[in-house]
Amino acid sequence: MDELEREYTLLFNGVTDTIKQLDRLRSSLVKLQQNAEELYLCRIGDTSASEDDETAPVRPDGGGFVCDEE
Numbered sequence: 001m002d003e004l005e006r007e008y009t010l011l012f013n014g015v016t017d018t019i020k021q022l023d024r025l026r027s028s029l030v031k032l033q034q035n036a037e038e039l040y041l042c043r044i045g046d047t048s049a050s051e052d053d054e055t056a057p058v059r060p061d062g063g064g065f066v067c068d069e070e
Contacts, residue, residue, distance in 0.1 A: 038067075041067075042067035
């Protein structure tokens with residue numbers, strides 16, 4: 001096993017890093033989907049989203065919902 005230790009470590013670390021990247025990408029995709037859904041609800045006039053909703057999109061400066069800009 002000693003002769004494979006470096007190869008195993010390289011492979012293990014590479015797989016671990018890739019899994020972490022995929023987790024970050026998944027989180028980003030979920031946020032994008034939530035923002036798109038919120039924008040759609042804003043467009044059709046659904047007012048059930050509240051400012052307490054942590055998934056609702058906000059302006060880049062952190063203030064208010066996207067719906068509030070209309």
